Amino acid sequence: MRSVLLDLKDVTFDYILENKQSLRAVNDLSLQVEEGEYIALIGPNGSGKSTLARLLNALLIPLFGEIQVDGFATRVEEHRWEIRRRVGMVFQNPDNQIVATTVQEDVAFGLENLGVETSEILQRITESLNRVGLSAYAEHAPHLLSGGQKQRLAIAGVIAMRPRCLVLDEPTAMLDPRGRKEVLDTIHSMNRQENITVVHITHFMEEALQADRVIVMHRGEIAAMGKPETIFNGSIDLHLLGLEVPPIPRLAEMLRAEGLTIPTGILDTDDLVSYLCS
């Protein structure tokens, strides 16, 4: 059995607004994520996805409830750095998470913060840039990279710290299709080859299809959770939750409505084509 890496128990979080009112962003949410799992987190704008992401690496602390990362509680101040080292974050805007003036120095940033020796830093830079395919750009200025390359740089900076888990908050939202593919391939290979747990927040339903588990958030709560086949087979009204059904399941649904018998669990073009042609 795989061990539990992220353990959320009855987590509630409120933002305090300027007029002293509080706004509930996450409401009594419980969730367990196993080591090595690939989670896709979807939900309409304002459903609390980003808040949940920030709760996972102690950037925010729950109002009620408890979050444990690899056994460390986020509420305990002394654990915060251990937690942030284990849970790496990648944000939406590629520009606003790069700190340094060259690619290799940006990868070094997190390691410098951890107090890693210079020789070890150099070794890990080489390693991480190799992993994301940016070795040729080590000396480049970050603003000369494409959006996809910038996001891969952000991933390199995080995996250099050898995290157990990657939390990515809409990492492909600002990228062109090619950049999106580059970044997705990188995330998936991290998950498969290094067994890094992934929590991938996205509003592209196609991206959620490849996850081990899909979590649908709505108004700070988990509205649905399960394998992509069950989430997208039409049994849950995603429209009601403010989401779009991805194109292939939607097509399957429409064909079913026309009287064709199409099994549930068909998610991509190849499956549908081979079923229809058989």
Add this chain to the structure above:
Amino acid sequence: MRSLTLGHYLPGNSLLHRMDPRVKLVSLLVLIIALFVIETFLGFMLFGSFIFMIFLSTRLPWRYFFRGLRPVFLIVLITLILHFLFTKGGQVYVRWGPLTVEEAGIYLGSFMTLRLVLLVTTTVMITLTTSPIAFADGIEYLLRPFRRMGVPGHEIAMMMTIALRFIPTLMEEGDKIRKAQMARGADFETGNIFRRARNLVPLLVPLFVSAFRRADELAVAMEARCYRGGQGRTRLRELQARPLDYYGLTTVTAILVFIILTGV
């Protein structure tokens, strides 16, 4: 797009380029002190030839050198004119209505001008050969002893780094906003200076708003990557002084001592 380089750094491989930024900063300080101690034209001659030799060794193109002097040209000129016209004493060389140019004026004017030109020349030479990032590292190190007095050396260096990182990004964004506003009929190019300044508002407001948003997001991203200030931080580039640096430091100190002792 205009490329903006802070301090106009020109990469190269000369001795001066390869020197430790800390040593360069301290040497610059020593040389500036020396310039203010010098009392004779002979002193300026010697100092000038030293700087001239170093400049030759860097193989920097002359035009960069003059470009560096351009911003202070007006100040130099005004200094010269004011001294010529208003410092009185000694023989009168020129008389033109109520105005006179006298010996003391010419002497003091040329003296001040030489001092100013050498001061700027020395500084420009150092900035041309030191990357801004190396500068930031050097400043962080040199300010370390003053930490206890509340001088935020690490924070200053981090600010410089982040500024350097974001200058190209913000310039690009400014360019985009400018084009977008121009497409909607905004006019940045005609009218008097006040009008033009006012027309810049629709460019600067969105740029500032976005800069603040960026700063916010960057702070969160830095915290997520375990940033907690300078304490316990290691560096990818550890500064390392080599024999060359000690020779350089010894030389400039010797120059200062020589000037003080001989009174040139």
